[in-house]
Amino acid sequence: MNKNISHFLIGAGCFVSGAFAMKVADDNKITVGTLRQAQQLIGLHFSDAKLDSAISDLQEFRAGYERIRKQPLTNNVAPALQFNPLPVGFTIHQKKEKFKVKAPKGVKLPANKNELAFYSVPQLAELIRTKQISSEELTLFFLQRLKIYGPKLECITSLTEERALRQARLADQEIKAGRYKGMLHGIPFGVKDLLATKDYKTTWGAMPYKEQHLDLDATVVQRLEQAGGVLVAKTTLGALAMGDVWYGGKTRSPWDVSQGSSGSSAGSASAVAAGLLPYAIGTETLGSIVSPSTACGTTGLRPTYGRVSRYGAMALSWSMDKIGPIARSAEDCAIVFNAIYGPDVNDLSVREAPFNYNTSLDPKKLRVGYLKKDFERNYGFKANDSLALLALRNAGIELVPLELPDFPVRDLVLTISVEGAAAFDELTRSGRDSLLVQQHKNAWPNTFRAARFIPAVEYLQAQRVRTLLIQQMHERLKGIDVYISPSFSSNLTITNLTGHPCVVVPTGLQQNGMPTTITFMGQLFGEAQVLAFAKFFQDLTPYDEQHPPMAFK
Incomplete structure (x- = not known):
């Protein structure tokens, strides 16, 4: 050249x-x-x-x-800010009473063992306590059902078989030696796969994390195992806790496998409804226990914010994430909740407050509100909700009309967008968000990117408005012990922002064969009252005894 x-x-x-x-x-x-x-x-x-x-x-x-x-920030590092759901003038009662649930009488091992799939926790516990069945036998029974039906429902990310059988054998040894720990001893359970488990993958339901191993057990897992529980499965969740689509497919409702189970506690609700697990742990940020419980016909407890430790759980929104059980009945939820609630040095958002569940509580002495205007609207569940309210009135419950504060609560949901974008900042900046299965306009990748343009000032202003909402809710609920809401209304958004507890219970079926639910709300830290009231409702009605038609196929 x-x-x-x-x-x-x-x-x-x-x-x-x-x-x-x-x-x-x-x-x-x-x-x-x-x-x-x-x-x-x-x-x-x-x-x-x-x-x-x-x-x-x-x-x-x-x-x-x-x-x-440039500072390394893993998902488990929380901001140096803590959400406080307590309004001015609210007092947490500190008197603690002994937790007690009556053991059922005359429980016998059924001739058809498939019927065990829908036994309650107390029924299964009585069979184990009286040595009619061993924990190992019961564990193998549920593992077999998980292997048969789990793939069809797409509700399981991992079977924890080796760990489960080890725990079951230990439980049998302890019970044989006279060291019976209570109703969860020897009972199999599952956890949503955003809770860390030392021996198995913790995938968060998302392709970028499908091979992730976290070298710890979440506090909730530890507490259930300390109560004698046997972890048999990790259940699916919509990727990063949204919906029912995960990296392996779409979780199905056992009532109609052509229908999704909703989410994000998709697998927990689906597996419990199908009789693959006696109970499972879910989480909720904005409907993730209520929604799949509705699609699957289970009973779910969303506890008060700051009731259950989130240590070892994937963070989506530090000021809104909550952990609770999904089970067959309100009483099953109470038994599980009693094992998992309470302070933890690893999660400073959790407060000390007693859980005084009392089956002898007289529901007629409770002041019960209901969202009259919400129930008067036209919506899909109205007929079944009306029957539920009628059953309560016929049982002598006076329902007091109640209205919630009028706030732009949909706008306050930017809280999740901002906190979620921070929690998954590295995922967004690295471009690995393109690995997520869902890439539509309303999916996480776009939400996280859009949230980068929300000013910090506007986020903090929203939290200040949230403070006003919390205070006004406190004023509206004075004198109310429990109130009732349709499962899908502004109440769902409001109370996830304020941190109030709820119990969602089945109310029958729609014409298309899919379940419906209604929601019972409690005061902050009022899980005992709302669970007792939900049990009262379930004792009046047969809906929690209904099971999907595919269950025994």
């Missing part, structure tokens, strides 16, 4: 390279024009002079973002 031409090309290359570098630098420069466009996103309008004055601060902030991003 001619030397002069060579030098020309090299020089041209340097010029192009330099021009490109200058263009990149120009693109990264913050200008008045940049800010003029950016403020359109937040609905504010500052003068050019004011925007120009802000440039140096914004450049410094952006440099700071880069330095902060």
